[in-house]
């Protein structure tokens with residue numbers, strides 16, 4: 001079902017809000033391509049962030065058993081409802097995805113539907129508002145929500161960082177976090193001309209397949225992410241200095257140097273050269289050292 005963005009904007013007297021990242025996707029092939037990339041079935045449920053005028057929502061609703069769509073801009077809700085009135089499997093929620101409990105809204109929406117629909121899997125799909133890409137993606141990854149896959153349209157540079165391998169300048173804390181929780185793969189590149197209004201950047205659709213168990217063994221996940229954050233916090237510093245300056249590992253420079261040597265990393269290497277496995281080894285080593293020093297905190 002095709003939704004005409006220009007006609008809808010005119011009919012409802014709407015002006016896209018730049019501050020809310022409102023770039024509506026108008027290219028039918030890309031809308032279909034995103035839904036196809038999610039590989040939806042009728043027994044699955046989709047959580048969509050920012051349905052806008054409903055172009056992507058319609059494609060998702062055709063393929064999935066149910067779509068729960070969270071839109072922050074209440075001005076868009078009447079247009080969204082009108083455009084999607086042909087679908088009985090769409091639930092529209094006016095709210096801020098960063099403030100809502102996703103599991104809770106899904107459970108409520110399923111209960112309100114009232115026909116005993118029991119989804120076999122959850123997928124999260126969105127043409128994301130770019131001003132909050134990282135917080136939204138991190139919220140879902142860290143929340144432990146049981147999604148099978150996530151398909152997101154993001155700014156091309158963000159997709160590059162999500163899938164980056166160690167050694168390049170794109171590899172950073174976001175790459176480690178995304179690749180710790182999921183396996184990313186690029187679905188397609190999308191030019192600005194596919195949107196109204198056109199964004200100033202190129203876009204990429206990326207699919208994240210969530211791991212059921214993490215790809216590395218960690219003694220302490222929090223510590224792992226603190227090490228990653230410290231390593232990338234001062235990118236131009238060597239790892240020894242970056243970790244030492246972070247001042248949160250109860251270790252002096254010599255001990256930090258030893259911890260790096262013990263996992264085969266040279267003290268002058270920078271954070272971006274370490275693989276996720278090496279970050280895991282390093283944080284496990286630091287964990288063991290901290291427990292030797294402060295066994296009572298175990």
Ligand code: SAM
Nearest residue numbers: 020023024025050051052071072096097127129
């Ligand atoms: N899905 C539509 C499409 O593909 O044409 C619109 C995508 S547009 C890039 C992003 C949408 O996210 C906008 O409708 C915007 O109002 C909405 N949005 C922005 N911030 C949000 C938030 N915190 N929670 C939920 N929706 C948000």
